[in-house]
Amino acid sequence: MRHVLIALSCCIAATSFAAEPPPTVRFATFNVSMFREQEGGLRSDLADPANGQARFAAAILQEVRPDVVLLNEFDWDAEGLSAGLFRRNFLAVAQDGRQPIDYPYVYVAESNTGVPSGHDLDRDGAVATAPGTRAWGGDAFGFGQFPGQYGFVVLSRFPIVQDGIRSFRLLRWRDLPGAAIPQGRYTPAALEVLRLSSKNHVDVPIRIGERVLHLLASHPTPPTFDGPEDRNGARNADEIRFWSHYLDPRGGGWLADDRGNIGGFQGDSFVIAGDLNSDPLDGDSRHDAIRELLASPRLQGSFAPTSVGGVEQARLQGGVNSQQQGNPALDTADFDDRNVGNLRLDYVLPSVDLPVVGGGVYWPAMSDPRFGLVGNYPFPVSDHRLVWVDVKVEPAPKGDVR
Secondary structure, three states: HHHHHHHHHOOOOOOOOOOOOEEEEEEEEEEEEEOOOOOOOOHHHOOOOOOOOHHHHHHHHHHOOEEEEEEEEEEOOOHHHHHHHHHHHHHOOOOOOOOOOOOOOOEEEEOOOOOEEOOOOOOOOOOOOOOOOOHHHHOOOEEEOOOOOOOEEEOOOHHHHHHHHHHHHHOEEHOOOOOOOOOOOHHHHHHOOOOOOOOOEEEEEEEOOEEEEEEEEEEEOOOOOOOOOOHHHHHEEEHHHHHHHHOHHHOOOOOOOOOOOOOOOOOOOOEEEEEEEOOOOOOOOOOOHHHHOOOOOOOOOOOOOOHHHHHHHHHHHHHHHHHHOOHHOOEEEHHHHHHHHOOOOEEEEEEEOOOOEEEEEOOOOOOHHHHHHOOOOOOOOOOOEEEEEEEEEEOOOOOOOO
16 A cells, blocks of 8 residues: 555646636556666666666657657655656756656556565566565566566646545556456465556546646566466456446446445546557457457547558568558557567557547558658667547536546
């Protein structure tokens, strides 16, 4: 609980805001790959304003200028120091002449990565006792060599409703209806404590004018790095299915957040965001879970962000890309074309009541001078691309503040 309270304190509450929302609000997700192999490493790197990865990441954010953005793979620290350094040393500084951008409201989500389970989850014959090792990560609730590795942070131009945040980090995997836990993989004692979220699932209310929109953020485990039992594939699918359950008005009596509150989604408008690590057609994930989510009647189903760079790179790289079923314009991740190929993994999915007026995947063509911000392997920032969607936020009906 100590960490939850500290994490919530990183979210700045505000009581004053514009009565009318702006005409459109830009939501984005960006897996920035700002994780380090040692605890405190990211904080140390971000203390240096010349850090190249952070400068390029900030330049992309200054180019796209989202109003609300989820940053995946951003190492967690209890005081939110890394997020503060990124804001001050990079986002608040003009990157190669771009306009600085300010996010006064920050939520640093506590993560299951690197948190010891006390059980031999990777079945190597021993419970790991040495942090900073891969064995430690294998036995943690979510893979990580220290607590909070591969975490995530929410940055917002609009006030975050601190008291309304719901975190489901502690929810047990076995409590998800129809949980696809591989039979015989875990001991009964491990199943009693094994958590669903590899990082976290959070519902972050954001006040925009007199409206409250909920950012539903997560980063499911990659469906790889396992064996024939496909434990990570199963967990990835169930982490995605969590959102389908959360939004289902017919159930939710089993859903207990980390404060003990019971029930599913209790708001009106929302945006699901994150690196969900699942393409609906290609790659190694169990596709049914992401297809179910994309087909939800509660989501805008007619718009999918695209890029010209994704099409160009799939053509130039060839390999597995030439055998894929999906439209490369939808790709958001640039992976090894010998084994995996480029995939659509990162999503911004608004609720059906939020009209979409635009969006895209930040993947310029090679002829575009901005291509250097994303580049080719080894990438200056990440193997993922920022995804954004612009939605129209209507003023709340008179007398209805929600």
